[in-house]
Amino acid sequence: MTSEEQKPSDYTEGEIEVRTLAVERLTFFADAVVAIAITLLALDLPVPHGETNAQIWHDVLAHRDEYLAFAISFLVISAHWRGHHAVFRYVTYLDGRLATFTMGWLFFQVVTPFATRVITGDGAFQFRFIFYVLVQIGAFLLFSLMVREIEVRHLYRRDIPQHLFRHTYIRELGMAIGFLLSIPVAFFTAWAYAVWAAGPLAVNAYRRRRGRLPFDD
Numbered sequence: 086m087t088s089e090e091q092k093p094s095d096y097t098e099g100e101i102e103v104r105t106l107a108v109e110r111l112t113f114f115a116d117a118v119v120a121i122a123i124t125l126l127a128l129d130l131p132v133p134h135g136e137t138n139a140q141i142w143h144d145v146l147a148h149r150d151e152y153l154a155f156a157i158s159f160l161v162i163s164a165h166w167r168g169h170h171a172v173f174r175y176v177t178y179l180d181g182r183l184a185t186f187t188m189g190w191l192f193f194q195v196v197t198p199f200a201t202r203v204i205t206g207d208g209a210f211q212f213r214f215i216f217y218v219l220v221q222i223g224a225f226l227l228f229s230l231m232v233r234e235i236e237v238r239h240l241y242r243r244d245i246p247q248h249l250f251r252h253t254y255i256r257e258l259g260m261a262i263g264f265l266l267s268i269p270v271a272f273f274t275a276w277a278y279a280v281w282a283a284g285p286l287a288v289n290a291y292r293r294r295r296g297r298l299p300f301d302d
Contacts, residue, residue, distance in 0.1 A: 107179040108240075111187060115173075118191045119166045125198035126155050126162070151205050157278060158201040162194060164260065164285070165224055172232055172253055178240040186231040193224035214271040214278075218264045225261040229254065260284035 131148045135141035145152070169190075176183075200217040235241055236250045263284025271277035 107184075108173070108176050111179060111184060112173050112176075115169060115187060115191060116166075119162060119169075119194055122194045122198055123159060123162055125195075126158050126201060129198075129202055130155055154201050154205045157281070158197055161221060161281075162197055165190075165194060165228070168228060168253065168256060172235065172249065175241045175245040175249065176235055177242050178238075180234070180238055180240065183231060183234045183238070183240060186227055186234060190224055190227040190231060193220055193227065196220050197224075210275055211271050215268055218268055221264050222261055225257045225264075229257050232257075 129151075131144075131151055133141045133144040133148070135144050197220060200220045204213045204217045206213055232250060232253050261284070263281050266283060267277045267280035270280050
């Protein structure tokens with residue numbers, strides 16, 4: 086049995102310590118990358134100009150799309166991070182596939198600021214919009230693979246909430262569906278991103294029916 090095929094119950098005490106430390110390092114690294122991604126969102130925000138209050142307000146309104154895109158992307162990245170935090174606080178072991186999936190997930194977090202600049206560009210709105218959506222779908226897919234690896238390989242603490250994995254899959258699926266549904270809407274209106282709220286609303290409705298979800302903490 087290779088180290089990649091082992092489960093935590095097969096590890097020696099030394100291996101457990103090493104893999105636990107690896108999880109902590111990976112989690113800290115992920116937090117830092119997400120923080121950088123959020124910071125990058127603000128770097129390209131246009132600074133309003135004007136010699137009077139009226140001129141400044143006029144300039145702010147002229148760049149309202151950029152400011153709105155920043156706010157939306159901030160919420161999107163925050164939602165990704167909250168899901169990551171809800172799961173990884175119970176992860177105690179790390180294997181190669183989990184590390185690989187995590188790096189892929191972080192790739193999409195770092196690409197999100199670029200996708201935000203793309204979606205606020207001029208012309209070809211549908212292409213720009215779909216590109217942004219595909220970036221988020223990629224993040225949801227990679228995170229689902231991460232969670233699946235944690236569940237199947239038993240890389241978690243014994244006190245993990247019973248329904249954490251099921252709730253997380255539902256959350257990721259609900260968010261992904263909200264983004265997917267917005268694609269056809271984008272061919273009719275530039276306000277298609279409003280459909281993205283459908284995912285969180287569906288998850289909240291599920292929460293009210295089933296009780297409080299683990300990632301509400």
